[in-house]
Amino acid sequence: MSNTRLLASRLREVEDSLQGASDFFELYYEQGWTDGLPVLPPTQAAVAAMLRYTDRAPDEVVGIIPPRNGAATVEKIAINAVMAGCRPEYLPVLIAAVEAMVQPEYNLYGRQTTTHPGAHLLIVHGPLRKELDVNCRQNVFGHGWRANATMGRALRLVMINVGGNKPGVTDMATHGHPGKYSYCMGEDEEGSPWSPFHVDRGHARETSAVTVICGEAPHNINDQVSKTPQMYLESAASTMATLGGNGLYRSGLRSEQMLVITSESAHWIAEHGWSKTDVQRFLFDTARQPVRKLRDRGGWGKSPLPDFVDTANDDAMVPIVPRQEDILVLVAGGHQRHMNAVLTAGYSCSVTRAITLKDGTPLRSTQDFLK
Amino acid sequence: MTLERRGVPTATFITHVFDNYARGLCRMQGLDALPIVIIPHPVAARPPAELRERVRKAHAELRAALTQGQSRA
Numbered sequence: 001m002s003n004t005r006l007l008a009s010r011l012r013e014v015e016d017s018l019q020g021a022s023d024f025f026e027l028y029y030e031q032g033w034t035d036g037l038p039v040l041p042p043t044q045a046a047v048a049a050m051l052r053y054t055d056r057a058p059d060e061v062v063g064i065i066p067p068r069n070g071a072a073t074v075e076k077i078a079i080n081a082v083m084a085g086c087r088p089e090y091l092p093v094l095i096a097a098v099e100a101m102v103q104p105e106y107n108l109y110g111r112q113t114t115t116h117p118g119a120h121l122l123i124v125h126g127p128l129r130k131e132l133d134v135n136c137r138q139n140v141f142g143h144g145w146r147a148n149a150t151m152g153r154a155l156r157l158v159m160i161n162v163g164g165n166k167p168g169v170t171d172m173a174t175h176g177h178p179g180k181y182s183y184c185m186g187e188d189e190e191g192s193p194w195s196p197f198h199v200d201r202g203h204a205r206e207t208s209a210v211t212v213i214c215g216e217a218p219h220n221i222n223d224q225v226s227k228t229p230q231m232y233l234e235s236a237a238s239t240m241a242t243l244g245g246n247g248l249y250r251s252g253l254r255s256e257q258m259l260v261i262t263s264e265s266a267h268w269i270a271e272h273g274w275s276k277t278d279v280q281r282f283l284f285d286t287a288r289q290p291v292r293k294l295r296d297r298g299g300w301g302k303s304p305l306p307d308f309v310d311t312a313n314d315d316a317m318v319p320i321v322p323r324q325e326d327i328l329v330l331v332a333g334g335h336q337r338h339m340n341a342v343l344t345a346g347y348s349c350s351v352t353r354a355i356t357l358k359d360g361t362p363l364r365s366t367q368d369f370l371k
Numbered sequence: 372m373t374l375e376r377r378g379v380p381t382a383t384f385i386t387h388v389f390d391n392y393a394r395g396l397c398r399m400q401g402l403d404a405l406p407i408v409i410i411p412h413p414v415a416a417r418p419p420a421e422l423r424e425r426v427r428k429a430h431a432e433l434r435a436a437l438t439q440g441q442s443r444a
Contacts, residue, residue, distance in 0.1 A: 069400070
């Protein structure tokens, strides 16, 4: 975290020779190779230092990034990671994230070009989250942690420089959201009373993994007073079933919506005997709106609704996802009883992928590459 | 674009504010000559009579796209 003492006491003066860094940024900005913020020079030494943290060849193609269909090689990911300010040992996380983003169910082409304000939220699970100091607690969506700030940013730069993502030209987001600069968090597994997210998806607890989900900006849910999990989660359900969200109008398609709750809240809910599945079931049943409120509004009529919804019945209740397991529940955040809904467009599903060596063996520590 | 590549005649409707976007995507995908029919923006929540008039005006372009477009080559 920051220490302003050095600045206040002027213990360090900035060398004139570092002016080159500003000139470098101007050059890259003019070329359209940045997100608008200053980037670091991807010198050969810096890129080589990053490439030490992979056993893959620099020219190995990790994924093809639409809409330009550029080849995201290991080296290009490393270059963008250096530019974003990443530490070299973040590279294996970024490679896994790019692999995840190019899976068909993620629908990267649509996510790169849509008018919807989706940003690629990178969630880090397992021991590497701790090793790389990915924040999963206070201010988890906020500033202050290098891993969160730069890994999400590196993915955005890959989208720009490899995939041809250009606001107003190929990226037609009507408003976008600040997470398009960086959107990265850890899962607070140690603080969760339930199984970790990546374990639910079939990975071993000691395996590190990433999940990518294309999400809107997190929407806070503040409930300090409810005395039962039902009342508390009704507050979440109300926010998740907002009339302006995509979920209610797209729930006949494969889709997901996510709720992030703190360790404190999760433990309190668990003390009432609720499993994670109970939370998912409750939100699936409760985050709904009646047909009468949805008809001829929002995205009505553009996508199918679930078969079990009788659209001729004004009182039929419409869910935000097709199945209860499509409500994703993640434990993260600091103290107090805030929650956050991360809503999606509904045309994309999250992907979880292990962080591995080239042969598929789960990576235990980034330091293994240096042995 | 996928249908055009398979030889199926298509006409892609866009509103004018998406002109640069559509042509940029076509260039990136190597389909510069994809038949695109441009209509005025916006479309959402406009009166039906106005929309009918726009469709009538776009009809000739639509026919040209489907009969003289890239996939006819």
